[in-house]
Amino acid sequence: MEKNKSYSKPEMAAGLIQSINQHAVKEARYMEFCGSHTVSVMRNGLRQLLPQALTLTSGPGCPVCVTDNSELDKAIALAKIPDVIVTSFGDMIRVPGSHTTLQEAKASGSDIRVVYSPLDALEIARSNPQKSVIFIAVGFETTAPTVAASILQARQEGLKNYYILSLQKVCPPVIRALLDSGEVNLQGLICPGHVSAVIGANAWNFIAEEYGIPCVVAGFEALDILQCIEMLARQTEKGEAKVEIAYKRGVTFDGNLTAQNVLAQVFEPSDAEWRGMGNVPNSGLKLRPEFADFDAEKKFEFDPGPTKVQKGCICGEVLRGTKSPLECKLFRKICNPLNPIGPCMVSSEGSCAAYYHYGESND
Amino acid sequence: MPPIITTEKVMTEKILLAHGSGGSMSQSIVNNNILSLLGNPILNRLDDSAVFEAQGKIAFTTDSHVVQPIFFPGGDIGKLSVCGTVNDLSVMGATPLYLSLALIIEEGLSKDDLHKIISSIKEAADEAGVQIVTGDTKVVNRGNADKIFINTAGIGVIADGIDISGHNAKPGNKIILSGTIGDHGIAVLSKREGIGFETKLESDSAPLNKLIAEIMQVSNKINCMRDPTRGGLSSTLNEIAEQSGVSIRIDEDKIPVRREVAAACEMLGLDPLYIANEGKVVVVVEAEDAEKVLAQIKKNKYGQNAAIIGEVTEKHNAKVTMRTPFGTSRIVDMLVGEPLPRIC
Numbered sequence: 001m002e003k004n005k006s007y008s009k010p011e012m013a014a015g016l017i018q019s020i021n022q023h024a025v026k027e028a029r030y031m032e033f034c035g036s037h038t039v040s041v042m043r044n045g046l047r048q049l050l051p052q053a054l055t056l057t058s059g060p061g062c063p064v065c066v067t068d069n070s071e072l073d074k075a076i077a078l079a080k081i082p083d084v085i086v087t088s089f090g091d092m093i094r095v096p097g098s099h100t101t102l103q104e105a106k107a108s109g110s111d112i113r114v115v116y117s118p119l120d121a122l123e124i125a126r127s128n129p130q131k132s133v134i135f136i137a138v139g140f141e142t143t144a145p146t147v148a149a150s151i152l153q154a155r156q157e158g159l160k161n162y163y164i165l166s167l168q169k170v171c172p173p174v175i176r177a178l179l180d181s182g183e184v185n186l187q188g189l190i191c192p193g194h195v196s197a198v199i200g201a202n203a204w205n206f207i208a209e210e211y212g213i214p215c216v217v218a219g220f221e222a223l224d225i226l227q228c229i230e231m232l233a234r235q236t237e238k239g240e241a242k243v244e245i246a247y248k249r250g251v252t253f254d255g256n257l258t259a260q261n262v263l264a265q266v267f268e269p270s271d272a273e274w275r276g277m278g279n280v281p282n283s284g285l286k287l288r289p290e291f292a293d294f295d296a297e298k299k300f301e302f303d304p305g306p307t308k309v310q311k312g313c314i315c316g317e318v319l320r321g322t323k324s325p326l327e328c329k330l331f332r333k334i335c336n337p338l339n340p341i342g343p344c345m346v347s348s349e350g351s352c353a354a355y356y357h358y359g360e361s362n363d
Numbered sequence: 364m365p366p367i368i369t370t371e372k373v374m375t376e377k378i379l380l381a382h383g384s385g386g387s388m389s390q391s392i393v394n395n396n397i398l399s400l401l402g403n404p405i406l407n408r409l410d411d412s413a414v415f416e417a418q419g420k421i422a423f424t425t426d427s428h429v430v431q432p433i434f435f436p437g438g439d440i441g442k443l444s445v446c447g448t449v450n451d452l453s454v455m456g457a458t459p460l461y462l463s464l465a466l467i468i469e470e471g472l473s474k475d476d477l478h479k480i481i482s483s484i485k486e487a488a489d490e491a492g493v494q495i496v497t498g499d500t501k502v503v504n505r506g507n508a509d510k511i512f513i514n515t516a517g518i519g520v521i522a523d524g525i526d527i528s529g530h531n532a533k534p535g536n537k538i539i540l541s542g543t544i545g546d547h548g549i550a551v552l553s554k555r556e557g558i559g560f561e562t563k564l565e566s567d568s569a570p571l572n573k574l575i576a577e578i579m580q581v582s583n584k585i586n587c588m589r590d591p592t593r594g595g596l597s598s599t600l601n602e603i604a605e606q607s608g609v610s611i612r613i614d615e616d617k618i619p620v621r622r623e624v625a626a627a628c629e630m631l632g633l634d635p636l637y638i639a640n641e642g643k644v645v646v647v648v649e650a651e652d653a654e655k656v657l658a659q660i661k662k663n664k665y666g667q668n669a670a671i672i673g674e675v676t677e678k679h680n681a682k683v684t685m686r687t688p689f690g691t692s693r694i695v696d697m698l699v700g701e702p703l704p705r706i707c
Contacts (some may be wrong), residue, residue, distance in 0.1 A: 008686040009688075010689055010690070013688070013689045036632065043634070043687075043693060043694065044689060044690065044691060044693070045687055045689065045692055045693045046689070047692025048692070049689060049690075049691060116555075194465035218627075221629070222687075222689060244408050270663070348632065350551040357694070358693045358694055358696070358697040359681065359693065359696075
């Protein structure tokens with residue numbers, strides 16, 4: 001049986017580990033920005049392979065996790081409006097808002113449907129002309145171009161019943177905010193692979209130049225991440241800070257210009273609420289004024305009610321990289337994937353879920 | 364210009380609500396679409412219950428099938444509904460004999476589609492050597508079901524001295540997997556609206572009763588068998604560990620995964636360990652018989668990629684752990700919720 005082992009060749013891993021050991025002479029803390037990176041690190045037990053000098057910290061790169069309670073409450077309130085169909089990516093429907101979840105709203109009679117792409121939401125709008133279809137747009141630069149494309153398509157077709165609630169976020173400003181906060185002391189950044197495929201590796205130049213922190217864009221297989229860590233360790237050793245790509249099969253320095261253009265045509269930067277980070281200037285994406293007709297927040301009147309934060313949940317700290325899920329008093333005891341208290345336990349890219357599912361074992 | 368409706372389209376025969384009324388229209392469906400293919404002396408009597416002789420210990424199981432889409436590469440909901448129940452009986456060491464078949468049809472399903480599904484049921488039942496002996500057909504309003512739901516229940520007999528159960532795994536036992544994992548789940552996903560990707564991959568849906576009978580012929584040291592359907596291999600191993608009060612250690616390197624499945628999983632952010640299978644069996648066997656059983660499985664057409672993937676150990680904190688190709692180790696947890704493609 002031939003297995004797809006091109007990215008998991010143990011002998012190549014051994015070579016990389018040897019090189020990491022050789023170059024990791026100084027203590028260093030690297031942050032994997034992206035939730036999918038955290039999952040891959042845990043799934044492959046990569047921490048067990050790294051020298052003691054290196055520490056990996058999870059970052060805020062999980063779009064579901066950083067969606068603030070106040071934003072979820074809006075989605076839930078929209079779902080309660082008669083003749084509205086709310087469409088959402090699957091992970092979102094189980095995330096607790098201040099008082100309830102989309103899943104519970106669905107069980108109470110709201111029409112909420114899981115889609116894999118905003119283009120599916122568009123199809124639902126076409127086949128339900130008497131209803132209003134709202135897509136809960138959660139995501140980073142990776143998914144935003146597809147959402148933008150759905151708006152352009154809806155406009156071209158003259159579809160009048162398709163809306164989005166844009167809770168979308170962009171990554172560079174939040175990393176700046178994180179570094180400016182001084183809460184985490186980083187010697188390297190494992191930059192997101194999919195986001196960089198769209199915005200290009202050059203988007204991280206400011207981190208290397210202004211903060212003196214090495215940046216390497218990584219893919220999601222174990223070897224991708226090991227290669228990235230090896231490149232970071234070499235930079236740390238030499239005292240360099242530059243942007244490199246360890247994921248050349250997916251990422252260029254300029255990114256995907258077509259996707260960037262579509263995104264910029266439909267969306268413009270706005271301030272956004274991040275769970276754990278608060279309001280971060282220019283870190284969100286809102287519809288440009290000429291597309292205001294598609295904005296669910298402008299079209300519908302609704303009251304999301306007062307925002308409440310779950311007591312004891314440290315998702316905010318976990319997302320800022322200041323605490324590990326293992327430091328949470330609720331972890332495994334009260335909070336688990338069946339009864340998630342915070343979003344990091346719900347999302348398949350959430351740090352808490354990754355720690356819960358994959359743990360690390362010494363058997 | 365208004366769209367031209369061809370007469371062919373208008374003529375396509377559909378299942379109507381009245382076909383589930385219990386009256387003469389129901390009868391016509393049963394006679395023309397079901398009995399004509401599945402008929403046998405027990406079913407043809409059309410009494411309120413099937414009546415037959417059975418001896419010894421009886422295994423009895425039921426399973427409902429709601430797969431969407433109903434036709435997928437390598438099978439359809441009909442084949443699935445027979446294989447699922449046949450396999451659930453077989454993994455208990457039973458010889459499957461009789462099945463019930465209950466159809467819940469959404470009005471508007473084409474008679475052609477129904478015919479295709481019943482034909483698959485016949486083909487799978489013939490291959491497995493089981494008979495459909497009782498059944499029921501209901502038709503519900505459009506929107507109250509998704510094309511067709513199928514429930515089957517099955518009865519099998521267990522020979523004297525056979526004790527195969529999820530409770531019987533013991534430290535030192537070897538774990539054999541009969542072939543590649545994830546084929547069914549990925550094949551179905553590839554046809555699902557909104558995900559659709561091109562692949563030659565087919566569902567592994569298959570009746571395993573003959574394969575299982577063959578290995579029980581060569582070894583009486585099989586302690587436990589289970590088919591890793593929904594929830595995938597990881598859930599099956601966790602269930603066995605839980606029921607038997609043991610831990611299980613597997614080797615990632617040893618688990619057979621097709622290249623197409625591995626690639627689709629990488630693209631969608633899924634893990635093959637959590638993807639459903641419909642024609643695979645996990646066998647927990649005493650170590651001394653492991654090679655013998657493996658060799659026998661490989662002789663069957665459904666077991667050519669079989670492998671010993673791990674072993675049962677004394678109970679630890681973690682129920683199931685896996686050695687990665689990098690020599691590290693991690694927990695293999697149960698699936699929670701639906702595995703969904705990542706959004707980032």
